[in-house]
Amino acid sequence: DTGVSQDPRHKITKRGQNVTFRCDPISEHNRLYWYRQTLGQGPEFLTYFQNEAQLEKSRLLSDRFSAERPKGSFSTLEIQRTEQGDSAMYLCASSRDRDEQYFGPGTRLTVT
């Protein structure tokens, strides 16, 4: 399978814990995006990487969120001190330049 993959698919954590999600983009894609989607809403942009450089961050991305893309390959999104409001589907997408963005299956986070 050469699509975008995300791991884990589901994560249940207690409030205050840290969580980390991984995204593996399509191999030849230089752009990688993270979005968050809550029930009944469309995805909202969180952050964007071009190769290994994080070039844009949404105001939604509080100080508790950090993302990396070492060597321009896979990416990780970490949430520290999780809150119940962080419960959502976290979606990763990749693209080649300004072409279509291809999304992974998402990681569903539940904070109890």
Place this chain on the structure above:
Amino acid sequence: SQQGEEDPQALSIQEGENATMNCSYKTSINNLQWYRQNSGRGLVHLILIRSNEREKHSGRLRVTLDTSKKSSSLLITASRAADTASYFCATDAGGYSTLTFGKGTMLLVSP
């Protein structure tokens, strides 16, 4: 904030009928993309239409774009039960081509 607004919010039709969904947006765009999402799953890319294009086809899908009205429509012809999903429009308004999504249209196709 969400730039795209899909209309209607929900649409229920019979198999074989056509389904039309509309999307309005607020700012100038580089391109507009339509996605499908089955319940609780990731998004599947359907079609991308650039700002200098007016119409695009892909199989049973037809997308139009009217930049003067800042609107787009997605037509699914001869719908099937498998088309049941939420459909989102997303705009690339420049910069780093991050997408801004609407809230989506929930389409239900009954056999």
